[in-house]
Amino acid sequence: MELGISMFGDLQIAANGHIQSPAQRLPELLEEVKLMDEVGLDYFGIGEHHRGDYAVSSPEIILAAAAAVTKNIKLGSAVSVLSSADPVKLYQNFATVDLLSQGRAELMAGRGSFIESFPLFGYDLADYAALFEEKLDLLLKINEQARISWTGKFRAPLVDQEVLPRAVNDKLPIWIAVGGTPESVLRAARLGLPLMMAIIGGAPQHFQPLFDLYKEQYQASGHAMEDFQVGIHAHSFFGENGKQTADNYFPLYAAQMDRIGKSRGWPTYQRSQFDFGRSTHGALVIGDANETAEKILQFQESFGLTRFAAHLDVGGPSHADIMKAIEIYGTQVAPQVRAALAK
Template identity: 35%
Template sequence: MSEAMNMMDKLNIDPSEGLQFGVYSLGDHLPDPVTGTRVSAEERIREFIGYAEAAEAAGFDFFSLGESHQEYFASQAHAVILGAIAQATKSIRIGSTSTILSTSDPVRVFENFATLDLISGGRAELVAGRASRVGLFELLGYDLRDYEELFEEKFDLLQKINQDRHITWSGQFRAPLNNAEVLPRPAQESLPIWRAVGGAPASAIKAGLAGVPMVMAHLGGTTSVFKSTVDAYRQAARHQGYDPAALPVATAGFLYTAPTSQEALKDLYPHVNDGMKRVNGQGMPKQLFAQSVDPASIVNIGSPQQVIEKILHQHEVFGHQRYLAQIDFGGMPYDKVMKQIETIGSEIIPAAKKYTATKTEELN
C-alpha cells in the first residue's frame, strides 16, 4: 500500500462516516469591535484550549491553531499551545492551521510536532504554509526575496525527515545534514503533513506532484471558482503516479450561523471588517461581505439549514474529505464562539455527515 493510501488511514478518514469537521483559529488577539475591549494574552491562550475542549465534546474531528509573529496575535509559539491542548483533550486530532515553514528550521519543526504527537498519543498533524503576512521574514532574519525558494526547500527537507530517521542532505538555506538522526520519532509511523494553498492552482499543483494532502483556504468567492484549484491538484497527483482518490483535500474558511442569514451577517461583519483592517491593513467591503450568504458563495454564513446546504454543495463540487471552520476571528467574544461550536456540533455536523457519508456498496 502506498504512502498516499496510508494517509487516509493515518487521518482516521472513513468515507462511510462522511465529511470530517474541524475548527481552526489563526491565533489572533484582537479587540472586540463592538465593546472596544481586548482580553489579556494569557486569557486568549486559555480560550484556544477551551475551544479545543468544547470542539471535542461537540463531535468535531480536528482542532488546529495557526502561527503568526506580529501585533494582534497570541500564537507565536503555537506548538507549545497545542501541547497544552493535547493534555486537555483525549480523542480529537490536533495540529497547526499553518506552520510557517519558510521561516522555521524543518528539524526543529519536526522535533516539536513529533513531541506533540507523543504527548497526544498519536493525534498530531502538521499543515505547512508560506505565510500570507510577511512581517515575520524580517523579524526572524530571512530575506523576503527568497519567499518561494525557502518554502520549497524546507518542505522537501521536512518530508525527508518525516520519512527517514537518519538524514544526509544539503541545500541552499541551511547547513547540510550528514547522517543526522532526528529525534524524537512520532507515535504514528510518520506525521501527517499537509500543504496549505490559497486559491491559485500553482501551489496546489506542487502539492499534487508531491503526493501530499492539501488544505485550501479561502476568504470569499464562489465555490465554482475554486473547483479549478482542486482539479489541478488531483490532475498533478495523477500525473505523478498517485491515486487522487487516496489523497485527502480539506477546505477552510469562515463559518458563522444564526437563526437567519441577516442576523449572521450583522453579527459577524464588524469582527471580520475591523479584524482585517488591523491585521491586513484593509477591511472587507460591506457589499462584498453581504454576498457571503449567496448559495454559490464558498463562505458558510447563514442559518444552520443554509450552512448545511452550502457545505453539501461544496462537497458535491470538491469531493473533499475535511472542512475547517474559522469561527473566532476579530475579537469574537468567547461565549459566542462556544455557542457556535455547540450549534455546529448539534445541528450542522450530524446532517452534513449523514448526507456526505459514502454507502458501503459505493466503496466496493
C-alpha cells in the same frame, strides 16, 4: 468528510483600540478546543502569527496543551510558516505533540500570508519561494527517515544525523496549505501531499480549476486515490438565527478585514461583500445550522472534499459566542452534513 475548526487566536479589539491580553485569550482557546472534542468534531487547526492582534506564535505549544484536555480530535497547525522555521525542530516539536496525543497530531505547512516572521528570524523576503522549496524537501526527508544526510543553501548540512523523537508510527501526516496559486497546487499533487485550500473571498467556483488540476496531477504522479485528501478553509460562524448571527458578526468581521486591508491597499470592506459571501455563490459559511450545513454540502459536492475546516475566530468574537458556535456546529451542523453524506 472530516468536519473541523481552524483558528488564528484572534484577540478582541475594542472600539477604543484596547487589545485583549493573550493571557486571557489562550485559556479560552483551550476551553474551546475541549468543547470541539466533546461535541465530536474531527479536527482542530491553529495558525502561526507574529503580530499584536493574534495570540499564537507557536502552534505546537497550543497543540501540546490541547492534547492534555482532548481525547479524539486531530490536532494540527493551520499553518506552520515553514519558510521561516527550522524543519528539524519543527518535526521534533510536532512528533512530541503526536506522542502526547497518542497519534493525533498533524503538520500543515505553508508559506504564510503575513511576512513578519521573515525579518524576525533573519530571512530575506527575496528568498520567499526558494526557502519554502528547500525546507519542504528537508521536512519530508526527515519524515521518511530518522537518520539523514542532507545539504541545502539556507542552513548547515546534516551529516548522518538522527532526528528524534519520532512520531507515532514513525511518520507525521503533513498537509500543504495553499492560497490559490497553480504552482503550489501542482507541487502538493506531485509530492502526493494532502491539500488544504483557503477560500476566504470571492466566488468559490473560481477555484474549481485548481481542484481539478490537483486531482489530475495527483493521479498522473502515480499516487493512490485511497490516500487522496483535499480540504478547504473558509471563514465561518454559526448561530441559532441566521440573520441575527450575520448582523451581530458583521461589525467584528468587517473591522478585521479593514485592519488587514489597510496594509495591503484593500478598499473598505462593505456589507454588500459580506452578504454576497453568505449567499449560495459566496465563500462565507455564516448563519444558522440549516444554512451552513447546506453550504458545506455544496462545497463538498463541487470540490470532492475530504475535510472542511470552519475558520471560526476572525475579528475576535467573544468566548461565549465562539463556544455557542462550536456547540451548534458539533450538535446541529455536523449531524446534518454526516447524515446527508451517508445516503
